[in-house]
Amino acid sequence: MEIPFSKWHAAIPHRRSRRNYDSTDLEPDLLSHMQNICRDFRPFPQARAKLTTQSPDEIFKGIIGHYGKIKGAPALIAFIGKMDDPYIQEKVGYLGEGIILEATAKDLATCWVGGFFRPKVAASVVGTGENERVLAVTPVGYAIEDFSLEERIMTGFGRTHRRKRLAELVTGLDQAEWPQWMKSALEAATLAPSAINRQPWRFYVEPDSITVSVYGSRLEFGISKRLDCGIAMLHIEVAALDYGVQGKWEFLETPSVARFKI
Ligand SMILES: Cc1cc2nc3c(=O)[nH]c(=O)nc-3n(C[C@H](O)[C@H](O)[C@H](O)COP(=O)(O)O)c2cc1C
Secondary structure: OOOOHHHHHHHHHHOOEOOEEOOOOOOHHHHHHHHHHHHHOOOOOOEEEEEEOOOHHHHHOOOOOOOOOOEOOOEEEEEEEEOOOOOHHHHHHHHHHHHHHHHHHOOOEEOOEOOOOOHHHHHHHHOOOOOEEEEEEEEEEOEOOOOOHHHHHHOOOOHHHOOOOHHHHEEEOOHHHOOHHHHHHHHHHHOOOOHHHOOOEEEEEEOOEEEEEEOOOOEEOOEEHHHHHHHHHHHHHHHHHHOOOOOEEEEOOOOEEEEEEO
């Protein structure tokens, strides 16, 4: 499937993590549209997504505290990776964010959940094959209209949505020399969601490339930072494509993640 870049680029600023749902079922057409996207958006054969309406609450159950508490979602999408691929975390991040942006474009609410769910229950509900693991899930549905007090507490009254400035994240070519596509791609990357909003990505820019690397240790809360970086990669590519710029990703060794070269 080709990336519907204009639609996904437009969805980026509208996406917010939502955790309280009103449990209204998805209309059948919309449900099958999302199931088809999960089937068709397969940028890497080792990563896949599966939607289920079976037991989302069971998968999110048993969470202590506020963070990660998802309530009332009528459906869930599991992001699944083959663990013998050394780049599986970034591939799952990239794939999953495409699906999340499609859901956003369809006015559905989502929330990446990487640590605070029951992976074994998720695996048995969606079905996993040899070497496969459910690396993350998202609820899908209609969020209760306004942020409830509980949800506002959960997001630190908006703090978990705040982003670092580009100047803190980018090295290399001077900002005055960035071509338009690059500026747009980097701005889109900063809007990417990340676990506990840690924004672990750093960008090294040259006239024809953006190299994404990961800052700090690999794992926190049991969630790989390379998964977050894969999400930012999708945002970079979608924004570049929307500027008519095509590039290719080359995967790199830690602490680098991948280079987008036009
Ligand atoms: C890989 C990943 C894992 C996440 N895991 C959780 C989680 O377990 N529970 C949760 O409530 N939010 C989780 N989040 C959502 C982040 O907290 C959220 O994306 C971040 O605070 C930025 O806020 P925003 O998505 O509203 O822009 C996760 C996000 C990512 C990208």
